[in-house]
Amino acid sequence: MNWLLDNLPQVLGLTVEHLYLSLVPTFVGVVVALGLGLAFGNRPRARAIITAVASAIFTIPSLALFVVIPSIIGTQILDPLNVLIALALYSTSLLVRTVFDALDAVAPEVLNAAEALGYSHARRRIFVDLPLAVAPLAAGTRVAAVTNVSLVSVGAVIGVGGLGQLFVSGYQRNYPDQILAGIIVILLLALVFDRVIAVTARLLTPWLHLGTAAAANGTKLRPRPHAPEVPAQHGTAAPGQETK
Amino acid sequence: MITFESVSKLYPGGTQAVTDLDLQIATGSFTVLVGPSGCGKTTSMRMINRMVAPTSGRILIDGQDVADIRAVTLRLGIGYVLQNAGLFPHRTVLDNIATVQRLLGLSKAQARTKAHEAMERVGLDASLATRYPAQLSGGQQQRVGVARALAADPPILLMDEPFSAVDPIVRLELQQEVAHLQAEIKKTIVMVTHDIDEALTLGDRIAVLAPGGVLHQYASPIDILARPATDFVASLVAKDRGFRTLSFETLTGLGTTTLPVPGPEGLIDMSALAPGWGVRVNRDSGTAAWIDADGAVFGPHPLVPADASLRTGLDAVLASPTSAALLVDGTGNIGSYFTLADLGPLLRPNEQARA
Missing domain, CATH: 3.40.50.300 (P-loop containing nucleotide triphosphate hydrolases)
Known part of the structure; x- marks a missing residue:
């Protein structure tokens, strides 16, 4: 613990790097998965292929992917881009299935209504399907984000790993405090990510959080500030990453 | 089209x-x-x-x-x-x-x-x-x-x-x-x-x-x-x-009987229709209440507008304890009543449909 406090500036620098390395792939993953989902959601063949490829990508161990990517796209072995690309691939793979399922979950009568009222297909996708898919999509994004936070540290083995570097040097120097510091900050980071996504999703979906009191007496809707939420999903995601 | x-x-x-x-x-x-x-x-x-x-x-x-x-x-x-x-x-x-x-x-x-x-x-x-x-x-x-x-x-x-x-x-x-x-x-x-x-x-x-x-x-x-x-x-x-x-049929041609003049407190003596019975109209709610010889009140019963369907008219008569219903004419005046017997001539749907 003391080590963490004594080396705050160094840890802060690594945290910023860690943030960058996990945040960007999550964002890219959401955007790409959404694009794929909206474009191919109702084409069964394309969908089957995308799902299969996504599953295949997700089974590649992360370390292997970090090492292989430079030889495929010609980057330097120590280029952070390798980690970014690898994690973006994982996020996309993880999210694309969620996107398909989320879009499928939109009630048929709502789609029917949209068609009958005069929505074009593209317009319906964006203004009806997408907002209604936000909640399940956010759940998937939370898993992807937390997975990324843990996976970034694997990058430390190839020299790009944000806080993961604390594990490597802590292990090499046989200095548990440093490792502990890394674990603490990564856990905190995962927790913050998870919360930020959950709260954002909540703000984007006010219709899913209607207090029964508000419904009964017609008062204006307001988000319930202290509503209990299911604990963050990193608890289940974290052990999974160890195998990568 | x-x-x-x-x-x-x-x-x-x-x-x-x-x-x-x-x-x-x-x-x-x-x-x-x-x-x-x-x-x-x-x-x-x-x-x-x-x-x-x-x-x-x-x-x-x-x-x-x-x-x-x-x-x-x-x-x-x-x-x-x-x-x-x-x-x-x-x-x-x-x-x-x-x-x-x-x-x-x-x-x-x-x-x-x-x-x-x-x-x-x-x-x-x-x-x-x-x-x-x-x-x-x-x-x-x-x-x-x-x-x-x-x-x-x-x-x-x-x-x-x-x-x-x-x-x-x-x-x-x-x-x-x-x-x-x-x-x-x-x-x-x-x-x-x-x-x-x-x-x-x-x-x-x-x-x-x-x-x-x-x-x-x-x-x-x-x-x-x-x-x-x-x-x-x-x-x-x-x-x-x-x-x-x-x-889908109207009350056109319905024979009616003029209501007697209301007595004190608005009670209309309906003895001519049924001995001992009276009726009281509530204009606000558009209903009538029938009162028998012992003072027991039956109601409220709806008043029948002159432009109502035959079904409405018949239903009102069937529901009434005296088999009569009060009619509201086009000007809102409640001046007459009709009975099941009055509806008789209208209740020939087959003739009506053929007409």
Whole structure:
């Protein structure tokens, strides 16, 4: 613990790097998965292929992917881009299935209504399907984000790993405090990510959080500030990453 | 005018949904497509706004083949009410209603202004504007569905079993409101229902479809009741058929008896009708209460307006302890009553229908 406090500036620098390395792939993953989902959601063949490829990508161990990517796209072995690309691939793979399922979950009568009222297909996708898919999509994004936070540290083995570097040097120097510091900050980071996504999703979906009191007496809707939420999903995601 | 020209629909797999349908739906009419499930009524209606394409034949709106109109453009000009309201769960009541106006390119503020007007028209309280569909009762949701369909003021309104998912009391209320609304706005309404009662109550014209989408009769409600064209139509209207016919007949020619002058405290002595009985009128509630010799009060009983249907008149008489009902004339004057005997000459539906 003391080590963490004594080396705050160094840890802060690594945290910023860690943030960058996990945040960007999550964002890219959401955007790409959404694009794929909206474009191919109702084409069964394309969908089957995308799902299969996504599953295949997700089974590649992360370390292997970090090492292989430079030889495929010609980057330097120590280029952070390798980690970014690898994690973006994982996020996309993880999210694309969620996107398909989320879009499928939109009630048929709502789609029917949209068609009958005069929505074009593209317009319906964006203004009806997408907002209604936000909640399940956010759940998937939370898993992807937390997975990324843990996976970034694997990058430390190839020299790009944000806080993961604390594990490597802590292990090499046989200095548990440093490792502990890394674990603490990564856990905190995962927790913050998870919360930020959950709260954002909540703000984007006010219709899913209607207090029964508000419904009964017609008062204006307001988000319930202290509503209990299911604990963050990193608890289940974290052990999974160890195998990568 | 909506015209079906020998329209057929054969689904892949061999289901014949609609068979050679010819139908002319007059502008401003309320046409009900009625029949059991699998009779192609919804399919037929959905061909009007191209949600279903006919296998053969064509559908014209004011002479123009709908197949030549871009589907989205066509649909934006046709209001649509769905069975379970089909509201967008992520939009407030106001924004649900504003949907079509937004799609037509109106600004959010303009669309919302129109939506407020539509809410008023269908009897939705303004305080509901900011609620989400999940916060509404089934009846309110369906009202929002109607408001959404009407907000852009389309000349044509399609309604797909709009009241089948709400409870009977709300259904009756909504039916009355739609009938009232239609009298005011005179849209061309095409409604689908499996409920022949609903069809008879609301429709100016009823198209009876049998399984396979075969049109059996296309006529006014009274004709459907009095002269069913086929056994199928007859079986559909078999229940209470004679009694229901009375709904379409008036009290014209009804013989009445002048009411005696009210005594003190407004009590009218009805001894001439039934010894010892009296009646007291409550003008505020439009009801009458009968009072027997011992002072026991029976009521309230409705007063019958002179323009009421024969069914209403008969029902009032049957419900009255003295077998008589008070009549309100066209000027609001309550000056006479009639009895079962007075209704006798009118209660010959077959003669009436033939007349």
